[in-house]
Amino acid sequence: xxxxxxxxxxxxxxxxxxxxxxxxxxxxxxxxxxxxxxxxxxxxxxxxxxxxxxxxxxxxxxxxxxxxxxxxxxxxxxxxxxxxxxxxxxxxxxxxxxxxxxxxxxxxxxxxxxxxxxxxxxxxxxxxxxxxxxxxxxxxxxxxxxxxxxxxxxxxxxxxxxxxxxxxxxxxxx
Amino acid sequence: xxxxxxxxxxxxxxxxxxxxxxxxxxxxxxxxxxxxxxxxxxxxxxxxxxxxxxxxxxxxxxxxxxxxxxxxxxxxxxxxxxxxxxxxxxxxxxxxxxxxxxxxxxxxxxxxxxxxxxxxxxxxx
Numbered sequence: 001x002x003x004x005x006x007x008x009x010x011x012x013x014x015x016x017x018x019x020x021x022x023x024x025x026x027x028x029x030x031x032x033x034x035x036x037x038x039x040x041x042x043x044x045x046x047x048x049x050x051x052x053x054x055x056x057x058x059x060x061x062x063x064x065x066x067x068x069x070x071x072x073x074x075x076x077x078x079x080x081x082x083x084x085x086x087x088x089x090x091x092x093x094x095x096x097x098x099x100x101x102x103x104x105x106x107x108x109x110x111x112x113x114x115x116x117x118x119x120x121x122x123x124x125x126x127x128x129x130x131x132x133x134x135x136x137x138x139x140x141x142x143x144x145x146x147x148x149x150x151x152x153x154x155x156x157x158x159x160x161x162x163x164x165x166x167x168x169x170x171x172x173x174x
Numbered sequence: 175x176x177x178x179x180x181x182x183x184x185x186x187x188x189x190x191x192x193x194x195x196x197x198x199x200x201x202x203x204x205x206x207x208x209x210x211x212x213x214x215x216x217x218x219x220x221x222x223x224x225x226x227x228x229x230x231x232x233x234x235x236x237x238x239x240x241x242x243x244x245x246x247x248x249x250x251x252x253x254x255x256x257x258x259x260x261x262x263x264x265x266x267x268x269x270x271x272x273x274x275x276x277x278x279x280x281x282x283x284x285x286x287x288x289x290x291x292x293x294x295x296x297x298x299x
Contacts, residue, residue, distance in 0.1 A: 013281070020270060031211045035255040104224070130228035131235070137253040139211045139225050 033156045036137055041151045042134045049102055049110060049170035055097070056123055062149055066096040066173045069139045070121070071133060073105040079142045083117045089166070090120035095173045097122040098144075102129055103141050130145035137173035146172060197237070204243055206251065207260050216259065221229050 041058065048054040061067045070086060072079040075154050100121035102110040106127070114124070127133055136145060137156075146155040146169060154172055157165050205219035212225045217232075229250070237244050250258050262268050 020274070031257050034279070036253075038180075039252070128230060130224070131232060134228060134232045134250075134253060139254070 022028075031139070033137070033158060036156055037153055039138065039153055041145075041147055041153065044132060045125075046099070046101065046127075046132060048125045049107060049124045051163040053162075056125065058151055060099075063149055064097040064149060066146060066148055067100045068096055068144055068146050068169065069101065069136060070098060070144045071101045071103045071127075071136070071138050072089075072113075073103045074140055075105065076141050078160040079113075080117065082142055082144075082162070083120070085161045085163075086120035087118050088107035090122075090168065091168075092126045094147070096169075100124045101132060102134055103133060103138075104128065200243075201230075201237065203232060204237070204246060205230060207247070207259055208233075208259055211254065211258065 002099075018123075023086075035112050041061070045055050045056070045057050045162060047057075068086075068089065086098060089096060100119075100123070101123060104127070110124075110126075114121075125132070133141075136143075140158070142160050144157040145153055146157075147153055155169065161169070202219055206217050208218040209231075210216045210218050210221040210223060210226045210285060212223050213221045218226045219230050233246055236249065241249075251263070251270050256262060262271065264272055273296075
């Protein structure tokens with residue numbers, strides 16, 4: 001009887017351990033930004049690309065119904081492919097303001113980039129050393145964050161915006 | 175007099191070098207517990223990627239501002255989620271992760287106790 005109880009206990013323990021390992025295998029170990037949807041953006045101060053005195057903070061975002069914050073650089077090839085969608089968005093939709101944050105770039109190159117492809121941004125800020133990018137949870141560019149007037153992140157796009165994501169943004173802001 | 179100046183300069187150099195190396199050790203400790211999100215299995219301390227360089231810069235800034243290690247981790251978790259730290263925080267989702275080793279330890283100890291007691295009992299008989 002005693003031996004049977006020990007066997008049952010060991011059996012339950014093995015099953016339990018296998019269950020834990022199985023659960024562990026199911027877990028996705030790739031970094032995912034989904035957990036950041038619904039969190040709030042706070043405490044940032046973004047200087048204008050041409051002018052250090054001029055800057056925006058959370059107050060600017062509160063005034064807009066929606067704001068799309070886009071990190072870009074002239075040296076970033078995928079930024080060129082997504083640029084047409086940003087231009088479309090700035091032309092078509094009045095519900096959203098677009099902020100461009102020029103990431104680890106030379107001012108001259110950034111200005112030439114916008115001259116060449118067009119400027120979809122309502123405000124262009126600079127992040128020379130990348131410190132601002134950490135405040136927004138960025139880990140590579142291009143990356144875009146859609147926030148509402150309460151500064152809540154409602155969508156985060158890692159990589160260039162494509163047609164599918166563009167349509168999703170339009171749906172979210174209407 | 176020269177000896178006094180020499181001793182004074184040596185003392186100052188010793189103090190400053192100890193202070194800066196303490197700071198470096200602290201920085202390295204924090205870097206080692208942060209995961210490089212764009213690398214394959216590397217910590218921020220191991221990586222020379224652009225992302226790691228930026229995180230190092232921010233950690234350095236925050237330590238200079240007088241923030242504690244925990245405050246820095248909390249800040250980065252709020253921006254990147256819990257995946258950025260190697261040591262997970264205690265929550266209901268990972269309760270087994272934190273408690274299972276202790277349960278196994280107690281369970282194992284109990285089994286050893288039973289086995290030893292049984293062996294002794296058998297020897298006496």
